[in-house]
Amino acid sequence: MTITRRALLAAPAVLAMAPAAAQAGKITLVVPFPPGGSTDALARLLQSNLQTRLNRIVVVENKSGAAGALGAAQVAKSPPDGSSFLVTFDSHAVIPTILDKPPVNVERELMPVFLVGTAPYVIAANAGRPYQSFADVVAACKQTPGAVKYASVGIGTLGHLAMTVLGKKAGVEITHVPYRGGGPAMNDVLGGHVDLIAGSAALVAAQLGTNMLRPILQLGRERLPVLADTPTAIEAGFPDFETLAWWGIFAPAGTPADVTAGMAKSVKEILSEPSIATQLKETQMMTLLLEDANAFKPFFDRQVSYWGQVVRENNIRA
Missing domain, CATH: 3.40.190.10 (Periplasmic binding protein-like II)
Incomplete structure (x- = not known):
């Protein structure tokens, strides 16, 4: 856990994304993997910028285990008040089928907030x-x-x-x-x-x-x-086949729409800054999509459906 600033004062206009009960508290960005990976790097990039932008304490907590399901479960069980978000990776879509008894139902207990990008x-x-x-x-x-x-x-x-x-x-x-x-x-x-x-x-x-x-x-x-010299799978004779890494943010189910919309807006503004966008493109080969829940949810549903079928058909277990 990293805390880099302890200022708690905030202007109401800036903190419109959080209900009154949560405005004075911290925001926790849960990463369901160990430190050092691309998701952790994204979360820490957001942490410092959200903290400055919102004038609230923002911390990153790494909660790894069970193919990312432990961290996801922690967020799902958190109060739906804008105090906890999951910053995760493409393997999140496989949790329903890769684990015999997942500790969280990612489709019901978590709600998509923001799709950062793909690679x-x-x-x-x-x-x-x-x-x-x-x-x-x-x-x-x-x-x-x-x-x-x-x-x-x-x-x-x-x-x-x-x-x-x-x-x-x-x-x-x-x-x-x-x-x-x-x-x-x-x-x-x-x-x-x-x-x-x-x-x-x-x-x-x-x-x-x-x-x-x-x-x-x-x-x-x-x-x-x-x-540029490496062909795609489609070019190599596998029609319509693609596999994309993706990064996204989720909130506990039931989080008010204005809260999730506020977080999505803040994240989009941060990642739209040229220096930050360039950093993600160069370090992660990321194509930034910067899409809110309206686009993220159908994207995530397709990922769950497609890769879940692959897992079931090949009897793959973590």
Whole structure:
């Protein structure tokens, strides 16, 4: 938990997003993952700016565990008064199906507030491997089923699920090796212990200057400028297939509309500042969407439906 300012005074016009009972209190941004990841970085970026903008104490609390469900459950059980928000990642949509007994119903107990943006997942190979394209991976898998191994940042993450879908579409088996986070996964790919990694564009792009990693497929609809020579899955023969990392903010169900709208407005204004927008684009390869609940809810519902079906069809459990 980090507290960087203790001023509690606030002008009513600035604090219109919070009901009177909560105006004097702090705002907690719960991150359902350990410190150091992209979601944690986003939350801390928002923390400092919200604190200045709202003149209230804003803290970030990391509550990891159960594929992000523990942090989500904490927010769901918090008072719906604008004092607690969940800042989370794409794996949030898989909680209903990846866990046998989820501690939270993410569709009923939490409400979408703000969709920050998206970034494509990317498949990359250790540069010492012979794979120049995903077609080369498919050919190797057909020649020796199960011999090609790929790393992901965990069971049930979208990197894992995307590779599961691509393998089925191509009719091959690609062996999954899950890790606890992007750092350990990338280290083993660079070290040659596994052949491939399915990770976020930011995770892969950070290694582009090392000549140790070769991107072979990106899973957005359009090529990223930093990966201009890497085809999309659609271009590689997988029609209409995309896998996007996304970042979003949720509140406890029942939080008043004016409260969530106020938070969405503040976050949008912060992330629209050129220096901050550039930072997110460069560090996370993020396409900023900056959309409120009206657009976020149907987006989230589609994510829950699509990836939930993948989890069920392949009997994947965390």
